[in-house]
Amino acid sequence: MRLFYFFQFLVWPFVLSAQAVSVEGTLVQDSDGQPLGFATAVAYRQADSTMAANATTANDGTFTLNLEPGTYYLEIQFLGYDDLLIPDVIAADEAIDLGTLRLGQGGVALETIEVTTERSQMVMKLDKRVFNVGKDLTGAGNNAADILNNVPSVNVDPEGNVSLRGSNGVRILVDGKPSAMLSSGDLDALRRMQGDIIESVEVITNPSARYEAEGEAGIINIILKKNQQRGINGSFGATLGYPENFGASYSLNYRRNQFNLFSNFGIAYQRSPGGGSSDQRFFDDDGSLLEVYETETDQDRGGIGGNFQLGTDWFINDYNQLTGSLLYRRSEDDNFTVVTYRDLDEDRNPVSTTVRDTEEESGNQNLESSLAYKRTFPDDDEHVWTVDAQYILDDDLELSDIVQTTTGVTDPLLQRASNTEYETNLLLQSDYIHPFSDSLKLEGGVRATFRTVQNDYQVTEADAAGNYQVVGAFDDELEYTENIAAAYFIGSTQLGPLGIQAGLRGELSDVTATLLRAETTNEQDYFNLFPSASLSYQASEGNQLQLSYSRRLSRPYFRLLLPFSNFNDPRNNTVGNPTLRPEYTDSYEAGWLRYLDNGSLLASVYYRYTTGIIERLVLPADDGTTIEFPVNLGNRDAYGVELNVNYDLFDWWKFTSDFNLYTAQVEGSYQEIDYAVDITSWSGRAASILDLSDRLQAQVTFDYNAPQNTAQGRRLSTYALDVGASLDVFQGKGTLTLSGRDLFNTRIDRTIVDRPDYQSTSEFQWRQARQVVLNLVYRLNQDKPAAVQ
Known part of the structure; x- marks a missing residue:
């Protein structure tokens, strides 16, 4: 009956509710037995970890949860206290009295207050949001770029650029550490990472001093799958999709005695069409058309790629733990691009046609190894010392063969382009946390990174005899070194309902970019202090307030420093600027988190002031070509308000939404041309999740990015509709998911450039966003761990 009504009305299935069973308890402080009011108690279904009910404790510490018959586990949380997990709560016919539950105080925990309205979607905290990707139906079987584009506040445009709240200054981490692939500025890097190995995504909009200062808009932290449940457990996955998308994966974990072994593997073959068109017009000083x-671009990109991770945790004793892991990624792509130019006269009559046919072979290898030591102390499990080391090797190669034909020209133009890249990255870090009392905690740490990138780019062209000669304007090698030393200190305290945290981070940067053939060097040595502060206040039952401030910077991706990128479209070249300097941002934010009976509401207002903003300008040349060139343009004042809502409309219907409205004033000039602009825009995303039966679930997601002005024109709107449905199979051990992304293929980058000497309209998709994916996951012994007593 419920399924019938869903297909009739889409949102109004008929549900029969079982008789509720009352689960009661009283929460007190472990130290003195005093009752704890305003704590959160949440019940999750044992079978699939979805939330069944939640409650807030009264002033006397009592709470009541009404549950349908079944097996559950409970999580109880309160600011400044350790979480309490109660497993195997069996609701049958009679009421359950859990008795007196004691919550131990684990020092100040400004970052642990959360309310979970839909565990499969998003955990909301004041300083960050955690998006649990495993249950997102529209992301099953997709890559990291697709998954990030479904995360609230985050947008991945059709070319692969990641932005947060409308800003591109985002730092992307993997398990809290940098990844060579994701920090290089490679637009395809996120697409090479299979989504099946991702557990969750953390979005941190205003990071504290413990985080590296990189990323003026904030940090996106991708958490890979790992479990420490005893015995062997994990999952196996298979993917089938259109356009061509075939993949397989596993995530396994084995815990016995002092050792925990974990491994992730994923392999996928993917191909996708892409392309676009543009109309370009050049004018002289008096406005006459020159x-x-x-231009029309058709391309087909893709190939095979995979990743393999192997690691172990060694629990030396109760207070010492050593973790080592190795992650290897490899991809081999064959990319085909056809660019057609149609030259027109002033009446738009055809003059000539030029076709460039490019075949590119692309290969990438990435090896990341890490070793981590954790020491806890007998006096308090919040008293922790950690040491981390990570070493990264990354190798990237692109080889292109180009054939260009022009009407009226007998012999074709033959060209070759090669782009090789090699990177090493060493990270050393140590952190120490010391809780001096129940209400005072101090922490500090040091960090050093040593990064070297070598990029060699060359274009050759065949002469009349068929011999390839170097094209001097497209021949150079960049050597980029980035050495950064950092130290930080944070103090935090809890004064009743008021939590206070303040920190200071210092970073010494030594950055050198050298063009070896041109024999030019740009050196930048600078030291910066980055303060941060946070106030958290429990205003009343179900109301949490926070004020925060941080200073951040965004160093230019080294690809923005490269003299060249590719030679597929020589009339519209993208080049780098080795003289770029970092952006600096002062960020202020106020947040209000409201706990509701069936959900939560997070409202935030923010202000960011940025100096030295990096803007990519399209600069026309006298020969009818353009160069996209990044410059430090000027300053930007940005204001915004964001609203996140999670709400269970009914037991069978859950709703989540995200809305962001922002405005910015940009001031700056380049080559005596003023590029000041006022920007106002908004974006939104809404998802509706319906439990059609005990085994069948459906999801519909719609997102929209409004148009906005740019320094040279305007970027038009994009929107997309995603749908998905999942069915539990194999007696609940497996899940079959069918998803459709961007059903109407509307996630297209459309831009307008309107300057006195140059005008253009264009639309482009690096890869077609529309796709249909069928994904099967089989779970092996994946039960929730018992509580630690």
């Missing part, structure tokens, strides 16, 4: 042509 040249006009249309």
Whole structure:
């Protein structure tokens, strides 16, 4: 009956509710037995970890949860206290009295207050949001770029650029550490990472001093799958999709005695069409039309790629733990691009046609190894010392063969382009946390990174005899070194309902970019202090307030420093600027988190002031070509308000939404041209999740990014509709998911450039966003761990 009504009305299935069973308890402080009011008690279904009910404790510490018959586990949380997990709560016919439950105080925990309205979707905290990707139906079987594009506040445009709250200054980490692939500025890097190995995504909009200062808009932290449940457990996955998307994966974990072994593997073959078109017009000083042509791009990109991770935790004793892991990624792509230029006269009559046919072979290898030591102390499990080391090797190669034909020209133009890249990255870090009392905690740490990137780019062209000669304007090698030393200190205290945290981070940067053939060097040595502060206040039952401030910077990706990128479209070249300097941002934010009976509401207002903003300008040349060139343009004042809502409309219907409205004033000039602009725009995302039966679930997601002005014109709107449905199979041990992403293929980058000497309209998709994916996951012994007593 419920399924019938869903297909009739889409959102109004008929549900029969079983008789509720009352589960009661009283929460007190472990130290003195005093009752704890305003704590959160949440019940999750044992079978699939979805939330069944939640409650807030009264002033006397009592709470009541009404549950349908079944097996559950409970999580109880309160600011400044350790979480309490109660497993195997069996609701049958009679009421359950859990008795007196004691919650131990584990020092100040400003970052642990959370309310979970839908465990499969998003855990909301004041300083960050954690998006649990495992249950997102529209992301099953997709890559990391697709998954990030479904995370509230985050947008991945059709070319692969990641932005947070409308800003591109985002730092992307993997398990809290940098990844060579994701920090290089490679637009395809996120697409090479299979989504099946991702457990969750953390979005941190205003990081504290414990985090590296990189990323003016905030940090996106991708958490890979790992479990410490005893015995062997894990999952196996298979993917089938259109356009071509075939994959398989596993995530396994084995815990016995002092050792925990974990491994992740994923392999996928993917191909996707892409392309776009543009209309470009060039004018002289008096406004007369000099040249006009249309460009049409058709491309097909993709290949095979995979990743393999192997690691172990060694629990030396109750207070010492050593973790080592190795992650290897490899991809081999064959990319085909056809660019057609149609030159027109002033009346738009055809003059000539030029076709460039490019075949590119691309290969990437990435090896990341890490070793981590954790020491806890007998006096308090919050008293922790950690030491981390990570070493990264990354190797990337692109080889292109180009054939260009032009009407009226007998012999084709033959060209070759090669782009090789090699990177090493060493990270050393140590952190120490000391809780001096129940209400005072101090922490500090040191960190050093040593990064070297070598990039060699060259274009050759065949002469009349068929011999390839170097094209001097496209021949150079960049050597980039980035050495950063950092130290930080944070103090935090809890004064009743008021939590206070303040910190200071210092970073010494030594950055050098050298063009070896041109024999030019740009050196930048600078030291910066980055303060942070946070106030958290429990205003009343179900109301949490926070004020925060941080200073951040965004160093230019080294790819923005490269003299060249590719040679597929020589009339519209993208080049780098080795003289770029970092952006600096002062960020202020106020947040209000409201706990509701069936959900939560997070409202935030923010202000960011940025100096030295990096803007990519399209600069026309006299020969009818353009160069996209990044510069430090000027300053930006950005204001915004964001609203996140999670709400269970009914037991069978859950709703989540995210809305962000922002405005910015940009001031700056380049080559005596003023590029000041006022920007106002908004974005939103809404998801509706319906439990059609005990085994069948459906999800519909719609997102929209409004148009906005740019320094040279305007970027038009994009929107997309995603749908998905999942069915539990194999007696609940497996899940079959069918998803459709961007059903109407509307996630297209459309831009307008309107300057006195140059005008253009264009639309482009690096890869087609529309896809249909069928994914099967089989779980092996994945039960919730018992509580630690």
